[in-house]
Amino acid sequence: MTGRGRSAYVWAGSRLLLVALTLSGCRGPQPTVGLPAKYTLENEHLTVQSDVKLPRNHELIRDLGHLREEILSILDLPVQKQPVVVYLFADENRYSQYLHTRYPMLPPRRAYFVGSAKELAVYTYWGDRIQEDLRHEFTHGVLHATLKDVPLWLDEGLAEYFEVTSQPAGMNRDYAMNLAAGIASGWKPDLDRLESLEAVDQMQKADYQESWAWVHFLLNHNEDSHAVLTGYLRELRTTSQPGKLSTRLRASIPVADSRFLNYAAGLTDGLIRVGRIEAK
Ligand SMILES: [Zn+2]
Structure with missing residues (x-):
């Protein structure tokens, strides 16, 4: 990943989805690498589908729970109804293959948030900066779960x-x-x-x-x-x-x-x- 590969530069969900669906269409190529599905962790506000086995009380999961409470408290937002779904790939290779096939026009990034009426999805892989990446994308998820839209800069x-x-x-x-x-x-x-x-x-x-x-x-x-x-x-x-x-x-x-x-x-x-x- 290049120096510009930080999750900070990902596209905001609804805008990304619009572009991605326009480009790939419903009959676009099917990813040869599927979504992570080996393990599922689920609570009221978060679902993690992963190829990496994580205990329910893993530090990253607890951190996202705390982060959600912090965001809602600091920004005075109501508890969101829609859960955020994190697709956590085991490695960068599988993640990149999936993203490239599913969203071929997207530049390589360590993580993406894709928001739609159907799902608030985070895609990322197990890497050195997983916590920072998850927190960034999860924040988009919490915002889009409670707000009609958010201006890009904000x-x-x-x-x-x-x-x-x-x-x-x-x-x-x-x-x-x-x-x-x-x-x-x-x-x-x-x-x-x-x-x-x-x-x-x-x-x-x-x-x-x-x-x-x-x-x-x-x-x-x-x-x-x-x-x-x-x-x-x-x-x-x-x-x-x-x-x-x-x-x-x-x-x-x-x-x-x-x-x-x-x-x-x-x-x-x-x-x-x-x-x-x-x-x-
Ligand atoms: Zn972002």
């Missing part, structure tokens, strides 16, 4: 935020460092541009990074920014077209863009302090 920003396992919560150190360096060199955020992106192939690495930072800001800046996000998500429960989040954000915090710039520039402050403490 979908990916939230998945990037919740995939992080280290502390502080949601902190992607590479992104924080990149943003600080970019801001020092004159980079300017542009939420309106992010909101105009509709197809995943329009989104570059820097867009995932900025989307993550806006989500970090919305969740952690202050009560008003948090309320803008949760209020927006509440509307997405009943409508797929609630308008732009940026309009609400600037109505609530008129200087939101400059606040965000300062916030993003300061994301590394805590990381440097942690480093100093650890060095003692």
Whole structure:
């Protein structure tokens, strides 16, 4: 997998499904490698079909359970009705063969989320970054199980935020460092541009990074920014077209863009302090 093979760059479910079905059609080639089916773990909110035997209380399964509760609590979302189905292949080879045959136009990625009316499916394989990949895709699943739709930038920003396992919560150190360096060199955020992106192939690495930072800001800046996000998500429960989040954000915090710039520039402050403490 190349450096761009992170699960962060996968396509959001409904958009991916639309493309995939259009390309492969109902009478498309049948995968020579079938879906994982040896083992099934099932609870109310999650089904794992796997070629790898996992005990019911495996750390990864428990982690997804905790993550689901965390997402619902932080984002003030209701318990989802539809379970997320994880298809966990034993190795990259079988996973790639299946994906290539089923969705031939998709570029290679370590994991995919495919959402449809029938199923909220995550496809991935047992690899070194399985936990991060599962958390990212599972976040898409939880969002799409409760919301009519999610704007692309927000979908990916939230998945990037919740995939992080280290502390502080949601902190992607590479992104924080990149943003600080970019801001020092004159980079300017542009939420309106992010909101105009509709197809995943329009989104570059820097867009995932900025989307993550806006989500970090919305969740952690202050009560008003948090309320803008949760209020927006509440509307997405009943409508797929609630308008732009940026309009609400600037109505609530008129200087939101400059606040965000300062916030993003300061994301590394805590990381440097942690480093100093650890060095003692
Ligand atoms: Zn994603």
